[in-house]
Amino acid sequence: AQKVTQAQTEISVVEKEDVTLDCVYETRDTTYYLFWYKQPPSGELVFLIRRNSFDEQNEISGRYSWNFQKSTSSFNFTITASQVVDSAVYFCALLAAGNKLTFGGGTRVLVKP
Amino acid sequence: SAVISQKPSRDICQRGTSLTIQCQVDSQVTMMFWYRQQPGQSLTLIATANQGSEATYESGFVIDKFPISRPNLTFSTLTVSNMSPEDSSIYLCSVVQAVAGYEQYFGPGTRLTVT
Numbered sequence: 001a002q003k004v005t006q007a008q009t010e011i012s013v014v015e016k017e018d019v020t021l022d023c024v025y026e027t028r029d030t031t032y033y034l035f036w037y038k039q040p041p042s043g044e045l046v047f048l049i050r051r052n053s054f055d056e057q058n059e060i061s062g063r064y065s066w067n068f069q070k071s072t073s074s075f076n077f078t079i080t081a082s083q084v085v086d087s088a089v090y091f092c093a094l095l096a097a098g099n100k101l102t103f104g105g106g107t108r109v110l111v112k113p
Numbered sequence: 114s115a116v117i118s119q120k121p122s123r124d125i126c127q128r129g130t131s132l133t134i135q136c137q138v139d140s141q142v143t144m145m146f147w148y149r150q151q152p153g154q155s156l157t158l159i160a161t162a163n164q165g166s167e168a169t170y171e172s173g174f175v176i177d178k179f180p181i182s183r184p185n186l187t188f189s190t191l192t193v194s195n196m197s198p199e200d201s202s203i204y205l206c207s208v209v210q211a212v213a214g215y216e217q218y219f220g221p222g223t224r225l226t227v228t
Contacts (some may be wrong), residue, residue: 003186038151043203045156045219047114052215099144099209100171101217103155 004029004094006104009095013082014112019076021107023092029053034068034075039106040088051075082111115140115208117220125226126196133192134223136206141186144209148178149201150222159204164188196227 003026013019025034036048049059051068059066063080079086092104116139126132136145145162160168160181168181183189193200206220 035217036217043224045205047216047218050216085178095215095217100158100161101146101156101207103157105155 001092002029002096002100002102004092004102004104006090006092006107008107009105010108010110012110012112015084016081017085019079019082019109020090021079021090021109021112023075023077023104025075025092025094026072027094027096029096032094035093035095035101036066036075036077037091037093038088039091045091048077079109082109084111084113087111114216115142115207115210115218117125117208117218119206119220120222121223122221123224123226125228128197130151131192131194132196132225133190134204134206134225135190136191138187138208142208142210145183145189146182146207146209147189147191148205148207148219149202156205159191162191173207173228193225195220198227201225201227209216 005024007022011019032053034051038046038048056068056070065078067076087110089106089108091106093101095101118137120135147159148156149159150156158171159174159179160170161167162181162183164183178194180192203222203224205222209217
């Protein structure tokens with residue numbers, strides 16, 4: 001069975017601070033994908049990144065960066081120099097055998113001006 | 114990436130009635146799914162919409178309550194039947210494009226309130 005844990009339910013920061021969102025996953029499959037999605041207050045789910053289990057390279061996209069550590073089953077997400085527009089709920093998700101996404105509980109990020 | 118639209122975007126319905134939600138994609142996709150997001154919660158998969166055959170439901174969801182159709186590769190509907198206030202949620206259509214790896218996208222959602 002697949003499981004995704006986002007231990008932080010809510011994080012509050014002041015603008016320009018960095019914020020790191022933790023994601024820990026469980027799966028017995030050797031081939032899997034990990035995702036991060038952003039859900040702003042408007043409700044739509046925005047795809048941020050996909051990483052497959054064979055690619056442990058960290059990735060940076062603008063102010064976003066992701067740290068994939070297979071040894072600790074973690075796929076953490078960092079927002080550098082946060083902005084008010086980053087306020088949203090962020091979901092980590094796992095796709096393994098069966099082609100079904102398993103979502104974590106989500107982390108609400110509140111960036112205060 | 115696929116562009117997904119859902120209708121209606123939101124609705125307020127009376128207890129005991131049914132609502133059909135439509136999902137339209139601008140290109141043919143490999144797989145389509147329906148998810149539910151209850152207030153303040155994460156997303157839960159309701160079912161996989163199979164083209165030309167019955168949907169595959171997850172544990173806890175049944176066809177009588179959530180009938181799904183997928184007549185072609187770009188369109189699907191989800192009906193929420195005999196609604197109760199517990200059905201108040203956001204319902205999201207999701208599609209997979211298996212090109213250059215596996216990418217899964219979500220529609221804008223349908224915000225349903227049952228009174």
